[in-house]
Amino acid sequence: MxxxxxxxxxxxxxxxxxxxxxxxxxxxxxxxxxxxxxxxxxxxxxxxxxxxxxxxxxxxxxxxxxxxxxxxxxxxxxxxxxxxxxxxxxxxxxxxxRTSRQVLRTKADELTPPFTIYTVMLLISAVVATAGLLADSPAVVIGAMVIAPLLGPALAANVGIVTGDDRLKATGFVYQLVGVTMVVVASIGLAVLARIAGLEPAGVDIVVATELGERVSPNLFSLAVALGAGIAGILSLTRGFSEAIVGVMIAAALIPPSAAVGITVAWGMYGAAVGAAVLVIVNLLSINLAALATLWVAGYRPQGLFEVSPSRTPTYTYAAIFGIGLLVLAAPLAGVTLLDFHTTELESSADDEVESVLNESEYDHLEAAAVAVELDGDYPIQSVDQVVVTVTGQDPGPEPGLADRLYEAIEPHSDESLVIEVQYVVAEQRGGETEIQQVADRSSSDS
The missing domain is CATH 3.30.70.120 (Alpha-Beta Plaits)
Structure with a gap:
């Protein structure tokens, strides 16, 4: 009331x-x-x-x-x-x-903080997120999401579009673009300082070391978070739900990927940086498209019947821009998704084949410990590099012909050339201590 x-x-x-x-x-x-x-x-x-x-x-x-x-x-x-x-x-x-159009404008405006406060809070969020990713600490990254004031700008831009408020629309888009750029730049600076200080040694695969893989090589499922954040943001604004929780969701779609761009740039991993940047852009487009569609479906329009038609054209225009951008960027995401499916399927098939080969009488003394499909690290769209089979046994030396035998069994399950590496792990007791020996043997189409 x-x-x-x-x-x-x-x-x-x-x-x-x-x-x-x-x-x-x-x-x-x-x-x-x-x-x-x-x-x-x-x-x-x-x-x-x-x-x-x-x-x-x-x-x-x-x-x-x-x-x-x-x-x-x-x-x-x-x-x-x-x-x-x-x-x-x-x-x-x-x-x-349902919140009235007039109140909706006011709420969207109130959720957008003054620019000075906005930049300070985002800089703090960028520092915390970068530190959390470098330290591989999910709790710290979540803290960065909580303090990021990204809800207001994301909603203000689309409220401005559907209600014909040019000032609100311009403020929302400027805040979004400036905010993401600031997080990326601040992350680059902090990551460079971390390398110089030796907190993370140069030469390591920073993506593997900090588990940035899902952010530098995103798949189609990454869209779900951003689309859900955009819809939930508008519902929270129009139906009176908790904006704070939805703000964390929007920040989750933008802050960690933006920080990942800065970290990978600082490490000179420009392919990985491109992958993270694609995720940032996709999430921005998804949040705005979902918010715009939700507002339009909910029936929000400018004042008066005669202003509906003029508002329809810019709304459709922005929706088309967001949609076309998503479709273009969905291609690499679809490639990563297909690779994920192929990797999972290949690993399952390889596991079955390894078990079948080791069940043969001549390999009774060996036992499969693990089967893993490794990618080549060529971000953002990788390919299968090799299949690593780890076996245990009493003999520390390679088993003659086993790598070739496994290659013959696994290779038909892949459409590309494979390298099969067999790692032998042997545990020996020496002076009351257990010593682990590891020997590798490889087989491929060139061997």
Whole structure:
């Protein structure tokens, strides 16, 4: 429920009161004596659903932006006439409270902090996220998501589009672009300092060391987080759910990948940086597309019937830009997804074949310990490099012909050339201590 207080311009008093009476609204009117061109102040309670249509009618009657309109949350209204009005706006008995367009603009604007605060909070978030990724600490990365103020800009841009508010739209997009750029630049600086300080030695595979793989080589499932964040963000804004939790979800889609761009650039792994950058762009597009579609489906439009058509064109234009961008960038993501499926299938098939070969009588003294498919590390779209089979046994030396035998069994399950590496792990007792010996044997199409 909402309680409205509106200043009525000269000459509009009768028109305003006629609209309120026609709507069945119980109002209180008092004279306005400030001498500023207003004749009265009218106050009345309405159901939340009624705020937008009532304000639209009043606007067409002459209540312009120069008039003062205050919308206040009301705890309860005890009135038989209000109960009738609430039933009138319940739409089939459902008394759900969709936020009005006017309140929606205000909430989106309030969720966008002043630029100085925004940049400071994002810089802190970037430092924390980069440190968390370098330290391989999920808890620290989550902390970076909590403090990132990204919800407001993501929602403001799309609220501005569908309601025709150019200022809100421009603010939202500028904040998003500046914010992501700041996180990337700050992450590069911190990662470079980490390398210089020797906190992470140069020459290591930083992607493997910090488990950045899912962020530098993203697949199609990465879209789910961003699309869900965009939809949930709008629902939280329009239905009164917790914005803080949704803000963390949006930050989860943008902060870690942006920090991953900076880390991989600092390590000179530009292919991995491209993969992380693609994920950042895809998530930005997904969040905005999902938010825009949700707002449009929910029925948010600019003021008045005659402004719907002009708003439809820019909304469709932005939706097309977001959608085409996603389709273009979905190609490499689809390639990574297919590779993931192929790797999983190859590993399962290789595991079965290894078990079958080692069940042969001549290999009774060997036992399979692990089967792993390793990729070549050529980010962002990798390929299968080799299949590593780890076996245990009493003899520390390679088993003659085993690598070739495994190659013959596994190779038909792959469409590309394979390298099969067999690692022999032998445990020996020496002086009361266990000593592990590891010997490798390889086989490929060139051997």
């Amino acid at each position: 909402r309680y409205l207080e509106i200043t009525v311009p000269e000459g509009k008093r009768r028109a305003v009161l006629d609209i309120l009476e026609d709507e069945g609204i119980d109002y209180v009117v008092s004279d306005e004596t400030s001498g500023r061109g207003y004749t009265a102040v009218v106050r009345f309670p309405v159901p939340t659903r009624a705020v937008e249509p009532v304000l639209d009618r009043l606007r067409r009657a002459g209540i312009s932006d120069e008039s003062s309109v205050v919308v206040i949350n009301a705890e309860t209204v005890i009135s038989e006439q209000f109960a009738t009005l609430r039933d009138q706006y319940s739409h089939g008995g459902q008394k759900g409270a």
